[in-house]
Amino acid sequence: MEVSVTYVDLIQLLVVLLGSLSLAVIFGKYLARMIIYEKRPLEKTLGRVENEFYKLIGIDKYQQMTWRQYFLALVVTNFIAACFLFGVLVFQDLLPLSPKSGLSLDLAFHTAASFVTNTDIQHYVGDKQLSIFSQMVGLTFMMFVAPATGISAAFAFIRGFIRKDFGLGNFYVDFIRVIITFLLPVAFVSAILLMVLGVPQTLESSITVQTLEGAPQTITMGPIASLESIKEFGSNGGGFFGSNSAHPFENPNGLSNIFEIILMLSIPFSFPIAYAHLLGKGRGVSILVVMITGFGILLIVGLLTQSGPAGLETRFGSFGSVLFNISSIATNTGAANSALIGMSPDAIISLLVAMFIQAIPGADGTGMMTMIVYVVLTLFIVGLMVGKTPEFMSMKINSRDIKLAVFVFLIHPAIILIPTVIAYTNGDAQQLLGSTTPMTFTQVLYEYTSSASNNGSDYLGASADTPFWNLSTALVVIVGRYVPLGLMLAIAGSFTIKDRKEVVEPIRTQGPVFTSVLLIMTFLLTVLTFFPFLIMGPFSI
């Protein structure tokens, strides 16, 4: 099929890049200030509000946590939030605002696990199965908790590199500050902008209209704009409707499409900029360049063959759909403005690679953390070649750091490939999808890849609402989130107590040479692992 990228498409791309990067410049600076507790705009007012919260839950904001304490606080907070969501979903028939029958236990467990981990795989149809209360209080609340968790972890992680014994910070403080002084205000403003662009926001669960033929039609509605804004901004991706951002109420037109893409990319891109402020301009910019170039490679691969027209929304076109989906999946948001079925095999390869890498640019916070782990591994593999013990930021990389980093990379293929094998040997995959073809294999592989990388996009949707799929993906989601987070915080914990030197790094972690090496290694390390599966799956479709 002839591939055509028009000038309009290129302008669209340019607007997306410029928009997300300029937001990233502003947010990056702001995040940097939050990381080192510098004065933010409106510091006094914000500080007062935060202090009230600290008092309310009784925490000492000056208490520094070790990486273990930080991780424990993170897990406990997430666990409580997940229990809350689980309760809301199971008992939504007893709760106000358009009650619907409660979800089954395994589906509620899956949904709670999926949303608390910033994954947002949906094995349900939101507009049909969830009450307004569940959507607004349960899910929308969780959509703040999940990215705030990732961003806080990244704060602690980056602090580990700033200077010796700077401290990783306090999880509760970071978590509260991120939600009320960053996510909430931005989500509020962007919700209003989305409303202006035509996304509805109402507490009514549906309206009834007369069609042109005169027949009455019920249209499902709800507080969509508020959910939509944090859905994209917080790399969540769980839609109000089953058809996600393909639904005209979630994503009404080309403008809202572009705006949502910008929202998705803004936080992941702002982390390297915060990093540039804190740890050296060149270093941050180099990482940003790797992320953007990697993103560009994904986009090119995705556009190699024409996607659609089947399965795509005509109002976005082929380019708009591919751009949205790649942005969404590369940031591990997982929203989709068109069915994955409509994507070309090359686009699917690109999406899978994005999820294998998880760091170009990756999810809010965790994308940056994963990228740093790539930096550490790359430095170790090629760094010995200059005849010195590899160093990162003038700190020696020791065997413990390597052990932790290798685990981060080991866990990912393991929790994708092994569950996929189980799904097939158990017969659950065949039962759901029929005979095994490259297409159905891709779908199962995609399901677990999306779970493991806390992405959230999937082929299966509500059809996978069976105990096997709910439980297996929920487990993958949990392991895929917390094990790497713990390992990466441990790396930060190891680096924060290291001596820094006053000399130049043996290999500068900036500049064109390092940037190219890092980019190549990032792709090489992941593609080497997954190449055969890409060949057997999407490549053979």
Next chain:
Amino acid sequence: MDLIQNIVNGQILRDSILKLNPLYLAKNNAVMFTVEVGFLLVLGIAFFPGISEFVNQTQELYFAIAGILILTVWFATFSEALSEAQAKAKVDSLKNLEKEVLAKKLEHGNEVEVKSTSLKPGDRVRVYAGQIVPRDGMVIDGKAFVDESMMTGESNPVFKEKDDNVLGGTKVASDSLVIEITAEAGKSFLDQMVGLIENATRPKTQNEIALTILLAGLSIIFITVVGTLLFFANFLGYKVDIAVLIALLVALMPTTIGGLLPAIGVAGINRLARDNIVVKSGKGIESAGDCEVLILDKTGTITEGTRRAIEFTPMEKFTEQDVGQAAYAASINDSTFEGKSIIELAEDKNIVPPLIDQILTAKSIEFSSETKFSGIEFLRGKKLPARASDTSPRTKVSDKLYELEESDKEIRILKGSVESMLKISACTNEAELKWKAQEISKIGGTPLAVSINDEIIGLVTLKDNLKENIREKLNEVRTTGITTIMITGDNHLTAQVIAREASIDEVVSEAKPTDKLNRVILEQSKGHVVGMVGDGTNDAPALAKADVGLAMNRGTAAARDAANMIDLDSDPSKILKVVKLGKQLLMTRGAITTFSIANDVAKYFTILPAIFMKDNPRLEVLNIMQLHSPESAVLSTLIFNAAIIPLLIPLSLKGIKFKAESTQKIFLKNMLVYGIGGTILPFVGIKAIDMLLSLVVR
């Protein structure tokens, strides 16, 4: 060629085959262990082809694959055995020295022949010329030259007299010595050294451990990949073969670096041992590569340590000849190199002091570290010959001597450091003296003041020569990002000049003995890895504290104990060599790791089409290599994979070439050679092997 000789060497062959023991591999080399397990599986399949539905190739292919797999493992164990054999050779040559000898033990004044092993500390033995010193001890009586070349590499025999230490295994070259044994059996220096080399080959260093973890991690990832691939291929209806999958696994695993890693580590220690440096721990070598600051002594390391007189500078009232005569007289009993050089210089200039007989018989004043001067003293009782009878030409010096005698004072002709001489003489023109001394310092010389009684008559310029090529060596060190600091007791000016001449970054002048330790601590507090050389007991704390401490064999036992390396040749500038070797060692590891991982790209393109193409023609695009047949693709990949190990053995034993350049440049260059080269080479190599195979197989 050496290598060929080694292959036929029975010992190495035997060791390498013993190392194939799976238990040994499981403990020491996870990657090779996995390959061996793969070999056993394929071998099993070869014997029982009907064992599983996943077995559908010809028996010959299975045998061929099994053969190549075990060959891969053997190549790895061979490289390890080879490098260990080299280490052993050094140990054996040392052990040979301490063969049991007959010693002449002194009992009640009689010499009794006993076996050397029966000697206890406190026993006294007499060793005659041509005999071997039975064990470490101290000279009680006698003076003799001792040949220590077997121990230190120093070819000139060393003079030993009372209270000097002698080492067991060295040979008395002349006369005879009475020695009191000080070491217990099995605990002599030689035993320690053998122990050091033997032990040093075992424990892994930090980087090696980290690398092993990385390799194990990669192996586990690939095992997961290949293991699950078997299932998926089966579900998707591909006819896969277990042996081919094992081949894929082996090809993907970092077998090259995994196989050569142990050899590289041992080779580093070997190369130092060949340079007569004994390493106490592998950590020392690795830290050497990481060195960022080198603290160097001036004397012996940067300069020859032999200061030679080059000029006489008179004070205003005197002439060069006067100074020469006085300096000659003051040095007449001085047997040091400096003293002799003063006399040589004077004789070169045809300057001979007057009253030579009296000077020769005068009482000598020895140098001491408190007074810091030496010279001669005419005793008051001993009259000078009558002035009339003195035939030697009259000079100011002789005039002065007679003058002094007339006033019936004792006469002292002294030379010493300017400061010490100023203390004891009433110098009328201190300003002139200081200015002239400064001029000498400015050219990097050390001024020595010469006086007769309390009048300073002039200065001798002593100058130390820079060691050969030291400037080039230090420049090389600088390019790799190492800061050099010179520590010297010289005054600031002299030190600065030498530093400039030798291209040293920083100077600590007029240093006290504690300054070395302080500097090491200061640099380490900045996070730097510090290397230093030392030989004295007062260097011991700094040697122990430094990350790389190289002690001189000639130095005191305290220094040798504190350091993590000992140079048997006692050449301090060898620290530069140690640093270079340390870097080479790390570079070799890094380069082969990068090479190994880069290789994988090509291997995917050879084996994957071989697995899938028959059942899925769509994959034709992947077959960019256009290999002869799936079977030959698998075999040629494995052959390449195996053959690359022995091909890289020389590289891993010798280390990759090290050229002093900025790390950034080294990085770029090695990345191109081993990264890009490592990606391209297997494409070419495998294709070539495949073409050869296609000639043999149909």
